[in-house]
Structures are given as C-alpha cells and as structure tokens.
Amino acid sequence: MSKKADFQDRHTGRPKILFVGEIHSTHAQTWIETLRGEQFDIRALALTTDDVPKSFPYPFDAPRRRIPRPALRAGATILERAVSRWKQVRSTSLYFYDRIAFGDQATAHLFKRIVRTWQPDIIHCLGLLAAGRFVVESLRGEDLRKNSKLVIQLRGGSDLALNHADAELAPKLADALRDADEILSDNVVNFELMRRMGLTVQPPAGLERVPGTGGIDLGLPVFNNLKPASQRRIILWPKAYESPWSKGMPVLEALKLAWERMLPFHLHMVMAVNELPSWIALLPEEMRQHITMHRHIPRDRLFELMREARIMLAPSLIDGTPNVMWESMAAGAVPLVSPLDTITPLVKDGENVVMARNLYPQEIADALVRAMTDDALVDRIATTNRRVVSGLAGREIFRPKILDFYRSVAASNRICS
Numbered sequence: 212m213s214k215k216a217d218f219q220d221r222h223t224g225r226p227k228i229l230f231v232g233e234i235h236s237t238h239a240q241t242w243i244e245t246l247r248g249e250q251f252d253i254r255a256l257a258l259t260t261d262d263v264p265k266s267f268p269y270p271f272d273a274p275r276r277r278i279p280r281p282a283l284r285a286g287a288t289i290l291e292r293a294v295s296r297w298k299q300v301r302s303t304s305l306y307f308y309d310r311i312a313f314g315d316q317a318t319a320h321l322f323k324r325i326v327r328t329w330q331p332d333i334i335h336c337l338g339l340l341a342a343g344r345f346v347v348e349s350l351r352g353e354d355l356r357k358n359s360k361l362v363i364q365l366r367g368g369s370d371l372a373l374n375h376a377d378a379e380l381a382p383k384l385a386d387a388l389r390d391a392d393e394i395l396s397d398n399v400v401n402f403e404l405m406r407r408m409g410l411t412v413q414p415p416a417g418l419e420r421v422p423g424t425g426g427i428d429l430g431l432p433v434f435n436n437l438k439p440a441s442q443r444r445i446i447l448w449p450k451a452y453e454s455p456w457s458k459g460m461p462v463l464e465a466l467k468l469a470w471e472r473m474l475p476f477h478l479h480m481v482m483a484v485n486e487l488p489s490w491i492a493l494l495p496e497e498m499r500q501h502i503t504m505h506r507h508i509p510r511d512r513l514f515e516l517m518r519e520a521r522i523m524l525a526p527s528l529i530d531g532t533p534n535v536m537w538e539s540m541a542a543g544a545v546p547l548v549s550p551l552d553t554i555t556p557l558v559k560d561g562e563n564v565v566m567a568r569n570l571y572p573q574e575i576a577d578a579l580v581r582a583m584t585d586d587a588l589v590d591r592i593a594t595t596n597r598r599v600v601s602g603l604a605g606r607e608i609f610r611p612k613i614l615d616f617y618r619s620v621a622a623s624n625r626i627c628s
Contacts, residue, residue, distance in 0.1 A: 225250045226617065226622075227333070228252070228253050228617065229326070229334050230256070230337060231322065231334060232338050233257070233261070233337060233338065233342075234256075234257040234263050234273070235257060235261035235262060236337070238424050240264075240267060241424040241425060242337070242424055243269070245606070245613050246614070246617070247268065251617065254269055255269055255271035256273075256318075256322055257271060257274070258318065258342060260273065260274055272325065274317065318345075319348075319349040322345075323350070323353060327355060330358050332621040334361050334362070336361070336364060336391075337364055338363075338365070338366040339363055339365050339366065339371070339388065342363075343370075343387045347386065360620050361390055361391050362392065362395065363393075363394050364394075364423070365395065365396040365397075366423070367531025367533065368400075369531075370401070371401050372400075373455060375404040375408050384408070385409065385410060388405060388410055388412070393415055393616075395414070395415070396531070397420055397423045397534075398420050398531045399414075399420050401531070415616055417612045417615070418613070418616055421609055423531070424537075425609055426605055426606030427537050427604050429597075433511075433518060434542055437518060438543070439543075439590055440521055440543055441521075441587075443543075444475055445476065445477050445520045445521060446473075446478045448462065448479065448480045448481065449524075449525060449535050450482055450525060450527075450535075451480035451481060451482055451484075451487055451504070452483065452487060455528075456528055457526065458528065458569055459487045461569060461572045462569075462575060463491075465573070465574075466576075467498075468573065469577075469580050473580060476501065476521075478503070479503050480503070480504045480505065481507075481508060483504040483505060488504055514538070514542065517538060517539050517543075520539065521544060521582065521583065522544060522547055522565075523547065524547050525547065526547060526568065527549050528549070529551070530551055532553050532557060533546075533554070536548055537603075537604040540600045546558075546564045547565050547567060547575070547579065549566060549568050549569050550566045550568065562592065562595060563592060563599055
C-alpha cells in the first residue's frame, strides 16, 4: 500500500517535510498540494489503513492491513455501535478499529525508522488526537527530535472542543501540544481552549487561523460558470452520520417536517453510515425516491454535487470553521450551518449562510424552507459569497503565507541544528 522511496537523505539541500496522519483524507491532500512545485522534499506516513489514492504525488508509507477490508468494515460497523455508547467517542470508530488492526507498535517502529534515516526538518501532524499524540508518544525517550521541528495542525473543533475539559484525556493532549514548535488551527477558539488547559501558546504570525485545506482555489473550473442558486433543486448533506460532533437524527426529522414545503427537490446524503440508512429505509417510498445515499464519493464528484446544490446542509454541535462551508460557498450553494463561535465571527445568517442549531429539528426545518423557497435570498447570498470566500479563505491569500511559514520553520531548525 505504499509508494516506496529510499529513506536516505539525497542531499538535495531542500527542506524536508514529513506529513503524518490521515493521508487518505482529501482535505489533508489538498493542504499538502499547496507545496507542489516548491523547493521542498515531501513524504508522508498514513496512520490508518484507508487507501491513499494512486494520484498522491509524493512517497508515502502506510500500515499493513492485517484484516481484509470487508471484515474490517464489518467490524467497524459493529464497533461504532458499541463505541457510540462509550463516553464521547475519542476518535472515529473506523480509526479506532484500524488501530486494533495494525497495531501501534509496528507503525511507531516504521515512523521512527523514517525519522532516523530520512531526518526531516519538519514533522507535520495532521491532527492532534491521533497524529499529534502518536508522534509525541513514539518519540518520547528517543534522541530523534533534535533535527526536526514539530508542527501540529488541529482538526477543526473535534480535537479540543470536548476533550479540553476531559479529566483523563486533556493532560495527555496538553503534553503533546507542549512538545510542538508550532500549532496551526482553522479557528482562533482553539487557542483560547489551549490557554484554558494551562498552555502558553500563540499562533504563527499571519496564520492566526488558516483553512484546513490551505484555502479555496477559486480558479478551479468547478467554481466557475455556475448556475444561479435559485435554479437549483438539490440539497447536499455531506456528513450524513451520527458522531459526537454532529447529530444526524435531528436533521432527518427536520427534513420530514419541511418535506412537503420544499418539493420538488432531491436530497444527496454523503458518508451515510451509522444508523441513518436504516432510518431512511423506513421512510415512505414517495420520500425515498427523492433521496440518494452515498457511503463515499470522490472529491471531484462531491464538488460537482456542490455545483448543482441549492443548499449544503451541515448543522453541527462542534466544528471548526468548516472546509465544506467555504467549498460550498465557492460553488454557489447556500450553507446551512449552526451558530457556533468558530463560525459566527466570519459569516452572517441571511447574508452568507442560513443558520440553525443541530439539536432543534424545527429550527433546521424553518431554515431549509426559507432557503428552498426564497429565490432572491439564495441568489443574493451566492453573489456575496464569491467575494467573501476570496477574502477570508482564498488560496491566493493563504498559499504565500503557508510557504513562508514552512520556509521559516525549516530555516530556524537548520540554524539551531
């Protein structure tokens, strides 16, 4: 499952960056894509057995899958039902099951071998809960960090929003964060949470918040030549599942409440897992014929759906500043999001988005009907959002800052080493 390359330093003179985490994630790949064509040597270590696409342009290593994928998926389905009853799931059930499948020790050994032989200037952790803790714990007691700077990029709200107050987990997360040389986040709230954990931490200058994808490339064809939002009749629900961070059942109830008032329309549910497909199967046929469920779809297909969607449906209990919000805004769809403190400083209800709290089906239903019936509203929002995305999340703004950040961190490491 790996695109192998010689670990040895080939003395290119270019700064070396090792990315560690869920490399299969399209958002992680889009972040790494910001460095393409620049003077960096890049490789990656995946921490799950999910397949990294063949199109990934850099050398990478991944754990061996000791259990065949069908059995892994079946086990994950069973496990996620059990874990959902466990105290606030600390990682996604499939990631947790993957850890059982491949074992931490083998992956830690592989990671240390890469660090020892390739000697990266920067180790970039894509997330704290999994990657950050894995890296720090793997290197504890080892004389390997002297040649590498550690960057931890927090995952939206899921890394800290619940866990910063967890008596058992918070001290372990704080230990990992103290080891970091730099911390990146897509929202400023995470830095306040870290201060509540007793950490003295400041974001990098110019990157007080940075989109988890590295920014939206508005020059992509998928974000241009768009149909007016008022002419669209698709609702896209990109995270149609139950988790500690967003609840699907209130959204499904809201759809039932609003259904007749929104017709005609078609609902696309993406990442439709957990119990939601079972509940969909119980709906009347006249409703089910307007629903398409996808367990997983390629990122390009998701963007195509965004181009056709009138509403991008993503209420949540906990979130960072959602990448999918910026992406749907760029694609001309109206985001339906929740009024969280990671979102409300950047966008406004009725101007850029429509808002509803995740646990209140009637609120969600009212927001859905509002956006599905008011053509003038959605066209006005879509027109405004093009400028807003460019200013607040445009790749043309963030890419130069990201490149300067990596150059600065790598240079400081080489001076100190």
